[in-house]
Amino acid sequence: MSARPLGMAPLARLLARRDDDELAALLTSRPDLLRPAPADFTGLAVRVQSDMSLRRCLQHLDAAQLAVLGEVAAAVERDAAPELPADARTARILAELRARGLVFDRAEDEAGSADADATAAADSARPTVAANLLGVLADLPRPRRVGETPLDPPTAAAAATVPPSLVRNGALAAVTELLSAVEDLLGVLAETPAATLRTGGVGMRELRRLTVARGAATKPGDADVGETGWLLELTAAAGLIDLDVDSDRWAASRLARRWLQAPRHRRHQLLVSAWLLAPRSPLLVRGPHPTARPAPTLTAERQRGDATTLRMRLLAAAGRLTEEASSASASDEAAEKPPQLYTLRMPDDAEPGADALAGPLLERLAWEAPVPTDRVSGVLPPMVREAERLGLLAAGALSTFGRALLDGLAADSAEEPDDPGSLARGAAALAERLAESLPPLVEQVHLQSDLTAVPLGAPTPDLAARLDQLAEKETRGGAPTYRFTAASLQRGLSAGWTAEGIRAFLAAHATAEPPSSLTTLIDDAARTWRGVRIGGASAWLLESDPEARQALLDHPELRRLGLRPLTEQVLVCDASPAELSRTLKGVGVAAVDDDAPAAPSGSAAGAAEARPAEESAAAWSLIASPWQRTPVRTLSADADPAAVRRAVADLRAGRGASGAAAVTEDSDVVALLRTAVRSGQPVRLHRVDTQGREHPARGVPTALNAGRVRLRTAGGEEAVLLVHRITAATLDDAASTPEPHHRQEAR
Structure with a gap:
């Protein structure tokens, strides 16, 4: 008795002889066998030795398991005993491979034979594999054998250390x-969203434009363009940018404003x-x-x-x-x-x-x-x-x-x-x-006579936003460098700054007196700027007393409404007149409303006021990617224990019909059928129907595809048989006339 590869019939018998725990271990280690659950041991044998299931199983083997499996498969091909170390580690790996249905012992199938001599008993103890596994292993990029692969995992114990x-x-x-x-990219996309190609996605021309606009390079190369593409993908995955279906452009989302x-x-x-x-x-x-x-x-x-x-x-x-x-x-x-x-x-x-x-x-x-x-x-x-x-x-x-x-x-x-x-x-x-x-954020900048400003560390978001309005960012990183120019200062004036406001801002945040070159540039920019300032306000109040006016501006409740001076006596805010009136009464100031009735209590200003200033940590972790809206599905890596128990019980219920089918031939059914199709030789087949009854068939196979074989009988009729129901197949060397066979496709 040699350790030749297993065909489907003996494989079904070996699986039927396993106890419930072993079957549960097999289905748990290979959950794809449960989709759908096998109806009998013949169906389970077909799944166990199918190419797709074997390839999935090999995905989860480590190098030691793959090396031992390769050694067993090589020994089966040369009909010899595998040359494996006789130690506990190899025995453990063989047990793991048996549990996964990759290695079998012939002794399990031949245990009931009383006539086997000592040599046959020794041969039957050799480990063997399913016939299809030999072809699957041959397709691997690098065959691995014991002696060529370390059985212990590599470590970094001997590697150099890093400070x-x-x-x-x-x-x-x-x-x-x-x-x-990411901040720079969001700023660019807020002004000019990224256009998409007709075929979808952002092309090279648009990536180059974004690369120049965010200041990464004036003449971007492939590396700079690739960096911009990576940032676009990352921000889209985070939901910081989204696609406007109307304009077909990628723009900064609402989340981006909160993120900044x-x-x-x-x-x-x-x-x-x-x-x-x-x-x-x-x-x-x-x-x-x-x-x-x-x-x-x-x-x-x-x-x-x-x-x-x-x-x-x-x-x-x-x-x-x-x-x-x-x-x-x-x-x-x-x-x-x-x-x-x-x-x-x-x-x-x-x-x-x-x-x-x-x-x-x-x-x-x-x-x-x-x-x-x-x-x-x-x-x-x-x-x-x-x-x-x-x-x-x-x-x-x-x-x-x-x-x-x-x-x-x-x-x-x-x-x-x-x-x-x-x-x-x-x-x-x-x-x-x-x-x-992280080091703390800073509010101080060092102003230099060359019209540059260097923060003393990472600037606060407010400081960085104001510097972005007034100056050009020359360098990026933890402590970026900003340069004041006439164009950048006039851009700030167009955003609502005044010359007095710019000087006051610099005096409040600079480590020393601003250099004269910068103050001169500010005055020249204000003198040459032409334009009018516009703005929005929802309510106003009139207060002629300077001390009372300053007290109102300094009150935290009114500051939350965006209260700010418009002229020497007029203050404006972003809240509605009704909201401003309620707040003033709440702080003990009488107010006379000269405007029309207030907006409803559920206005946007009230909703913004009620929003909490800080959010929990969970608010900044995604639980699903925005890209998961596309149809990408993966199978779960684990099998449901309840489904495993049900499958084992169902297999036991049909064991007598499917697990003990009378089969006398042991061959690789698929390989033999392929040979017969190429040569045109007739074959003898044994197949099992859904009730477990065995039916012989004889004929010439003409096609083998998609798990089905087309068989031409002696009477010229053609029958289509499911390959996974064929338990044995032999070449009909006598070449006698095949018996008539009526088509009866098993389901």
Whole structure:
């Protein structure tokens, strides 16, 4: 008895001999077998050895399991015993492969044979595999065997370490630059939305325009254009921009205005949450050809349903490597230094090469899931670059913010790691860590005689907005540089500033007296500016007493209404006259209403006043990506325990009919039918109907497609048979006239 590959009939018998726990383990490890639930063991055998199910199962094997499986398959092909180490680790891997329905023991099927001699018994103890698995393994990019693949996962224990300060500073710099870049892009889109192509998406010409407008480059290259495309994808995934169906342009959304006023750690939290959930391919990938330019952005072609899983796999592998290296360090000082997990080589002027990503991180990913890693190896380098832009990775190591994200996910270990709720809480934990690490915002600027202003750190949103109105931003980052020009000052005058207001603003925020060159430029700009100022106001009040007027302007309740001076005696505000009157009475000031009746109490001003100033952390984490409106669906990775129990019970109920079908031949049915179709040879078939009854058939197969075989009988009739109901097939060497066979397609 040799360990030849299993055909469908013996495979069904082996599955029927498994107990309930073993069947439940099989269905749990391969949940695709439950969609739909198999009606009998013949149907289960067809599913277990089908190409699609086997390929899905191989996606979840690590390198050690794949190497042992490859060794067993090679031994089955040469009809010999596999050369496997006789240790507990190999035995454990074989048990895992048996539980998944990838490896079987012939001894299970031949246990009832009393005539088997010692040699046959030894042969029957050899592990074997389903016949279809041999072809599936042959299609893998790199066959793996024991001895060529380490059975233990790679670690970063021997890798070089990175100074923690370098990782921390690199991550903080990346976060600051990203927030500044998104702010600039939103400012550009607020003025001129991005036009789309007729075929959809934002094309190269529009990307170049946006790149120049946001000040990234005056003559943008492919790298600059690709950066703008990435920012567009990120802001769209966060809901900061949306597509206007009327104009077919991408413009800043309402959320963008709230985002610009939010604290930095909350802004970053929304971007990280959007990146984790977006079902989009890595946003830095160029076109399909190696010499192609960056592909159009915001197109449907960038949809990728497994993007969230890939990102979480990447970060989780980095977290495991970092934790293992820290645990293996002999000293506490060495344990605090993160290991260097990767080296990234992505030139700006060329497509990344085969060595774009190297190091323990890639080795660990390739060991934990060899089959999918081979398939996605081209998108891993840009995905790592995206994680660096978000501050999750820095200097080749996992940053403290990336570890905070993983710690937040670990707190919800009962849920799926890529569950939207779990990802939202992980992003919130990252934001709290970032808030502790970011330097405080500043309100002071240093004015220089060359007409530039340099904040003493990261400016507050209010200071940055005012400087953007009055000056041109020359450099980006944590402490940007602004330059005052005649055109920029006149732009500020058109926005409502006055020369006195500009000088008062600079005096309040400058570290020293403004230089004379700047004050002269302000006066010249005001003198040469031509225009009128307009504005809006919902209510006004008249107060001639200067002290009472100043008291009204300083009162917090009135300041919330937007109360401001218009002339020396007239003050205006944004609230309705009725709202202003109620507020004045509430602070003890009598008011006479000279206008028409007030607006309803549910006015927009009242609603804006009632809105809370601060929002919770949950408000800045997405639970669903805006891109999920498109039809992208993925199967759940887990099987429902209740569905597994029901499927096992249903299989047991039909075991007598389907599991014990009388079959005398053991062959690869599909391979034999293909051979018969090519050669035109007649075959003898055994098939099982829905009631478990066996029917023989003889004829010449003429076609094999979509799980069906077309059989021409002796009488010239043609029958269409379902392949998964054929339990055995042999070539009819006698070439006798096939018996008449009436068409009876099994369902």
